[in-house]
Amino acid sequence: MLGDAVYKRLRLSNATVMASDISITEDWLEYGDVRDFISIRKQIVNFKPNLIINLAALTDLEICEVAPENCWLTNALGAENLGLISEDLGVPYVYISTAGIFDGELETYNDFHVANPLSVYAQSKYYGEQYVRSSVKKHFVLRAGWMMGGGPKKDKKFINKIYQQIRAGAKELYVVDDRLGTPTYTIDFANGLCNIVESGLYGLYNQVCGGEASRFDVAQEFVRLLGLSNEINVKIVPSDHFNLQYFAPRPASEKLVNLKLNQRGLNLMRDWKVCLHEYAEVFKVDRIGGVG
Numbered sequence: 001m002l003g004d005a006v007y008k009r010l011r012l013s014n015a016t017v018m019a020s021d022i023s024i025t026e027d028w029l030e031y032g033d034v035r036d037f038i039s040i041r042k043q044i045v046n047f048k049p050n051l052i053i054n055l056a057a058l059t060d061l062e063i064c065e066v067a068p069e070n071c072w073l074t075n076a077l078g079a080e081n082l083g084l085i086s087e088d089l090g091v092p093y094v095y096i097s098t099a100g101i102f103d104g105e106l107e108t109y110n111d112f113h114v115a116n117p118l119s120v121y122a123q124s125k126y127y128g129e130q131y132v133r134s135s136v137k138k139h140f141v142l143r144a145g146w147m148m149g150g151g152p153k154k155d156k157k158f159i160n161k162i163y164q165q166i167r168a169g170a171k172e173l174y175v176v177d178d179r180l181g182t183p184t185y186t187i188d189f190a191n192g193l194c195n196i197v198e199s200g201l202y203g204l205y206n207q208v209c210g211g212e213a214s215r216f217d218v219a220q221e222f223v224r225l226l227g228l229s230n231e232i233n234v235k236i237v238p239s240d241h242f243n244l245q246y247f248a249p250r251p252a253s254e255k256l257v258n259l260k261l262n263q264r265g266l267n268l269m270r271d272w273k274v275c276l277h278e279y280a281e282v283f284k285v286d287r288i289g290g291v292g
């Protein structure tokens with residue numbers, strides 16, 4: 001999701017980019033596994049980068065609960081591996097963390113609030129965040145919220161899950177309103193990432209879209225933007241409705257505020273509704289080409 005936006009943003013600035021992933025879905029990607037220190041080190045050293053951006057992760061919370069070892073190796077050891085290489089080469093390192101590291105006891109979290117991760121995914125990401133902050137001098141740790149981006153083919157998260165139900169003909173969508181967060185558009189996040197890196201102001205930053213939302217708010221707005229409000233009913237259900245499907249613990253609120261970015265004049269994130277308006281266009285085009 002994010003890799004697509006970051007790659008395209010970097011190419012716009014004429015950067016020479018070596019992009020890797022464990023699944024090769026684009027001709028601009030080469031194979032790379034962040035768990036494998038020796039081979040990823042060789043790839044990176046050969047490329048001679050002046051910046052390393054780690055976007056690799058296992059992001060499915062349920063998979064992380066049932067396969068914790070791989071989750072720790074990818075999200076925590078992967079963060080450490082690339083951190084060691086960055087330190088060794090003396091180049092800045094960008095690591096992406098998540099709003100999911102909080103326990104939801106507060107409603108809104110700024111850059112300084114103390115984390116208490118509930119799920120295996122969140123624990124592994126928090127480990128990565130702490131490692132990078134304590135061991136890599138030139139670090140940027142950017143915390144994202146509910147990611148949206150990549151369109152029908154790459155978006156693995158909420159918007160595309162809703163869209164795939166619509167595409168399959170659903171006339172009723174069941175969505176929770178007791179989970180709060182801040183949508184985070186990959187295009188804005190990639191712009192912000194470059195802006196923060198160019199500032200040279202190392203450190204940790206919350207970076208989410210403006211505004212706040214429940215899952216219900218996002219689904220309802222998305223259906224409205226697709227012009228389907230009269231055809232599709234978005235029904236509120238409590239989160240225990242999905243206990244079997246989404247069994248990983250999730251905080252009641254993972255709303256972030258970009259306190260540091262605002263104070264430093266580095267906040268490029270637009271309001272989530274503005275971003276969703278832009279993003280929905282991709283799905284409208286897909287619908288015309290799809291079931292209509």
Ligand SMILES: NC(=O)c1ccc[n+]([C@@H]2O[C@H](COP(=O)([O-])OP(=O)(O)OC[C@H]3O[C@@H](n4cnc5c(N)ncnc54)[C@H](OP(=O)(O)O)[C@@H]3O)[C@@H](O)[C@H]2O)c1
Nearest residue numbers: 001002003022023033034055056057096097098144145147
């Ligand atoms: N998605 C969210 O809602 C969200 C929210 C906050 C923060 N983040 C963070 O944002 C960053 C980017 O995630 P994303 O949203 O762009 O999710 P994504 O689309 O799943 O991207 C992560 C990529 O990493 C790949 N990967 C998995 N294991 C790997 C390994 N061992 N070596 C190299 N690549 C590997 C994944 O491949 P496979 O698809 O084959 O697994 C996937 O292509 C991650 O650090 C994530 O934790 C995401």
